[in-house]
Amino acid sequence: MENSSGVYAVTDRLVIRQFGLHDVQSFYQYRANPDVSRFQSWEDYTYEDAEAFVQKQMMQSHDQPGTWFQYAIALAESNQIIGDCAIHTLGAEPRIVELGFTLAPEYQGKAYMHEALYSVLDYVFGSLNKHKMIAFTDVRNEKSIRVLERLGMRREGHLLQNYMSKGKWVDEYQYAMLQSEWLTKRH
Numbered sequence: 001m002e003n004s005s006g007v008y009a010v011t012d013r014l015v016i017r018q019f020g021l022h023d024v025q026s027f028y029q030y031r032a033n034p035d036v037s038r039f040q041s042w043e044d045y046t047y048e049d050a051e052a053f054v055q056k057q058m059m060q061s062h063d064q065p066g067t068w069f070q071y072a073i074a075l076a077e078s079n080q081i082i083g084d085c086a087i088h089t090l091g092a093e094p095r096i097v098e099l100g101f102t103l104a105p106e107y108q109g110k111a112y113m114h115e116a117l118y119s120v121l122d123y124v125f126g127s128l129n130k131h132k133m134i135a136f137t138d139v140r141n142e143k144s145i146r147v148l149e150r151l152g153m154r155r156e157g158h159l160l161q162n163y164m165s166k167g168k169w170v171d172e173y174q175y176a177m178l179q180s181e182w183l184t185k186r187h
């Protein structure tokens, strides 16, 4: 549950918290990196895009049906943002949420995202009491696939030409986890 300082979860090394204006520069730097955006919807990301995005997130409430909410992932010892994850509460069925995630390149390969998402799954299935979490990934995005499978998410489908990315239709895998599966895994 969020506390008064905008913190949603704390792990050994990380804090999952609301975005602040102090995050804009670092957020811009990793979002604008072509290696980071390769399998994502955005390209040519500008500082102004980052600033507007962060300002919007600061005004928004989490878990509103039909909207995405972006959580900053920060180092516990310095509060430095290293990435983010986002939860989309489906408009037609708010007991199902979709997950997205991004890590700055210099912080990859250290299991930070695994640690962050493990606590996010606890939060989603515990505090938010959601029924199911889904995630879509470009079938070529091997790092993302490994993150999802390491968490124990199941591949539910191979969706042909499901997403327009950088002017081309791409295949996606859909991954999922049920609340009951997470509770079994946790105990």
Ligand SMILES: CC(C)(COP(=O)(O)OP(=O)(O)OC[C@H]1O[C@@H](n2cnc3c(N)ncnc32)[C@H](O)[C@@H]1OP(=O)(O)O)[C@@H](O)C(=O)NCCC(=O)NCCS
Pocket (backbone or CB within 6 Å): 035, 036, 037, 039, 040, 100, 101, 102, 103, 104, 107, 108, 109, 110, 111, 112, 113, 114, 115, 136, 137, 138, 141, 143, 144, 146, 147
């Ligand atoms: C997807 C993304 C977050 C994965 O980042 P990542 O650093 O590989 O993920 P983690 O932080 O969980 O680290 C896992 C890696 O750390 C390694 N690692 C180091 N110590 C570890 C530990 N104690 N436990 C587990 N893994 C550990 C793992 O071996 C793993 O590397 P591998 O996949 O090559 O085996 C990152 O590539 C990214 O931001 N990509 C751009 C955005 C994107 O495409 N997002 C996905 C949208 S669906």
